[in-house]
Amino acid sequence: xxxxxxxxxxxxxxxxxxxxxxxxxxxxxxxxxxxxxxxxxxxxxxxxxxxxxxxxxxxxxxxxxxxxxxxxxxxxxxxxxxxxxxxxxxxxxxxxxxxxxxxxxxxxxxxxxxxxxxxxxxxxxxxxxxxxxxxxxxxxxxxxxxxxxxxxxxxxxxxxxxxxxxxxxxxxxxxxxxxxxxxxxxxxxxxxxxxxxxxxxxxxxxxxxxxxxxxxxxxxxxxxxxxxxxxxxxxxxxxxxxxxxxxxxxxxxxxxxxxxxxxxxxxxxxxxxxxxxxxxxxxxxxxxxxxxxxxxxxxxxxxxxxxxxxxxxxxxxxxxxxxxxxxxxxxxxxxxxxxxxxxxxxxxxxxxxxx
Numbered sequence: 001x002x003x004x005x006x007x008x009x010x011x012x013x014x015x016x017x018x019x020x021x022x023x024x025x026x027x028x029x030x031x032x033x034x035x036x037x038x039x040x041x042x043x044x045x046x047x048x049x050x051x052x053x054x055x056x057x058x059x060x061x062x063x064x065x066x067x068x069x070x071x072x073x074x075x076x077x078x079x080x081x082x083x084x085x086x087x088x089x090x091x092x093x094x095x096x097x098x099x100x101x102x103x104x105x106x107x108x109x110x111x112x113x114x115x116x117x118x119x120x121x122x123x124x125x126x127x128x129x130x131x132x133x134x135x136x137x138x139x140x141x142x143x144x145x146x147x148x149x150x151x152x153x154x155x156x157x158x159x160x161x162x163x164x165x166x167x168x169x170x171x172x173x174x175x176x177x178x179x180x181x182x183x184x185x186x187x188x189x190x191x192x193x194x195x196x197x198x199x200x201x202x203x204x205x206x207x208x209x210x211x212x213x214x215x216x217x218x219x220x221x222x223x224x225x226x227x228x229x230x231x232x233x234x235x236x237x238x239x240x241x242x243x244x245x246x247x248x249x250x251x252x253x254x255x256x257x258x259x260x261x262x263x264x265x266x267x268x269x270x271x272x273x274x275x276x277x278x279x280x281x282x283x284x285x286x287x288x289x290x291x292x293x294x295x296x297x298x299x300x301x302x303x304x305x306x307x308x309x310x311x312x313x314x315x316x317x318x319x320x321x322x323x324x325x326x327x328x329x330x331x332x333x334x335x336x337x338x339x340x341x342x343x344x345x346x347x348x349x350x351x352x353x354x355x
Contacts, residue, residue, distance in 0.1 A: 018208065019188040022196045031193040032094045035107050038188070038279075039217045040089035040181035043156045048129070048163030049177050054084040055132075055163075056125040056174055057091065058106075061113040066120075069106060076102055082110075086149075086157050087279050089181070100194055101202050108207035111182045116171045126163075133162035140239035140343040141270065141289045143232070147341040148243050148285055151228035157278055183214035219279035226337040231346040238293040238344030240300040242307075242355070243285030244335050249275045252284040253327045254312040255334070257319035259286050259303050262310065269295050273303075275323075293345035300340075304355035307334050 042050045058080060059066040073080055078095030080103065091110060093103040137143040150158045187208070191199045203209070224245035246252045256273035263271040269290035276283045288299040312332045319327035340352040 018184050018203065020196065020200055020203070021188065021190045022194060022199065023190060023192045028193070029097060030094060031097045031100060031191070032092065033100075033103055033107060033192075033194070034190040035091040035111070036188040036190070037089040037091070037111065037181060038087065038186040040177075040186065041085050041087040042159050042161045043086045043222075043278075044181065045177045046169075046173075047159050047167055048133075048165075049169055049173060050089065051084045051129050051132070051161070051163040052121070052125055052169060053174055053178055053181075054082045054089050055129045056116055056120060057082040057089070057110045057114060059120045059124065060115040060117060061109045062115065063109065063113070072102070073106065078103060080106065084161065086161060097193060100191075100198060104199070104202040104208075105206045108203070108209075108211075111178075111187075112207035112210045114178065116174050116178070118171050121169075121171050121174065126165075129163035130165040133160070133164045136162055137164075140234065140237050141241070141272070141287050143234075144239045144241035144287060144289075144341045144343045145285060147230050147232065147343070148241050148339060149283065151230050151339050151341065152224055152226075152243065152245055152283060153222050153281070154225060156222050157281055157283075179212075182211055184208075184211050185214055185216045187211065222278075222281040224281065226335060226339060227352075228339045229341070229352040230339075231342045231349070232344075233346050234344050236344060237289050237291050238296045238342070238346075238349060239287060239289040240296050240349055241285055241287040241341045241343075242300060242304060242338050243283060244338045246275065246282050246284045248332075249277050249282040250327055251312075251330055251332045252282070253319040253323045254315050254330070255284065255307070255332055256286070257315040257322050257327075258310045258312040259306055260322065261315060261318055262306050263288070263299060263303065266290075266295065266299075268292060269299060271299065293348035296344075297349050301350055301355055304338075307338070 076099040078099050080093040083090050091107050093107060095103050226244050252275045256275060259273045269288055271288050273286040286303045288296050290296045313329045316327050316329040342349040
């Protein structure tokens with residue numbers, strides 16, 4: 001595994017800032033590409049706009065329609081997708097190894113030559129983005145974690161991850177956002193089961209070479225807030241999520257492990273605790289979701305109590321298992337305040353002041 005700067009290989013100025021990386025193959029015949037566009041995530045623009053950009057990415061270009069691109073990719077035994085995170089837009093492609101030139105060009109064209117036509121926004125990107133938001137947030141836990149971001153960060157990382165349809169955007173808005181984000185300094189290309197020299201050669205000959213250069217954007221610390229509470233009444237299961245921004249993400253992997261280890265065993269409740277790491281901030285949360293609001297109430301109260309009383313340093317082994325990486329034992333300082341979100345039967349869920 002290694003990372004090199006293409007400026008050492010090519011004289012094309014637009015490629016000098018593109019970062020390349022190859023990773024060990026997981027299959028002899030199947031290859032994959034991942035293009036990470038930093039500063040193109042949901043935190044980087046108006047509410048929901050980045051998600052609209054992502055769903056518009058593999059539609060028409062001057063050379064090919066979205067339908068033709070899809071058919072050609074399928075004929076080559078490959079597939080592609082785009083997804084949005086809070087930090088980045090991520091394009092992915094999986095294909096047979098000999099399809100590398102086609103998919104490098106397809107991903108490059110998706111960034112450099114997307115047409116962003118008005119009818120595509122109205123008929124495809126807009127409705128699909130709203131559908132994804134409705135589908136994702138129909139889960140009370142997901143809705144709770146989204147709301148926790150909103151009360152913890154407010155702006156930036158607190159903006160909705162998906163387009164909720166409450167704001168109207170034009171294709172010019174999409175083009176402006178894409179133009180500001182689709183810069184070579186923001187691009188990292190990761191290839192799996194591909195030859196590094198071939199990857200760099202094909203990228204230099206593709207539409208990636210026509211992307212403009214810009215200035216490196218350094219992630220800034222995100223303003224954070226604690227002591228907030230949000231309660232959203234909704235039919236169905238009840239989810240309670242408590243959390244707060246943290247600086248030492250590894251330390252709070254211990255806290256996540258300790259809270260999960262001490263949660264009661266139950267077949268009716270789903271319990272989860274994680275640390276979500278972003279550029280400029282990390283967010284710790286503990287969530288419980290159950291069809292029984294009383295059960296949700298009891299488990300979230302117990303978790304709040306454990307936050308104040310447990311010795312989390314002894315959960316290093318379990319934390320390593322849950323996080324999928326080594327976590328060392330250390331002392332953890334728990335903030336005096338946290339944020340609480342309740343989705344569902346808010347009448348039978350505790351107030352933050354009761355935890």
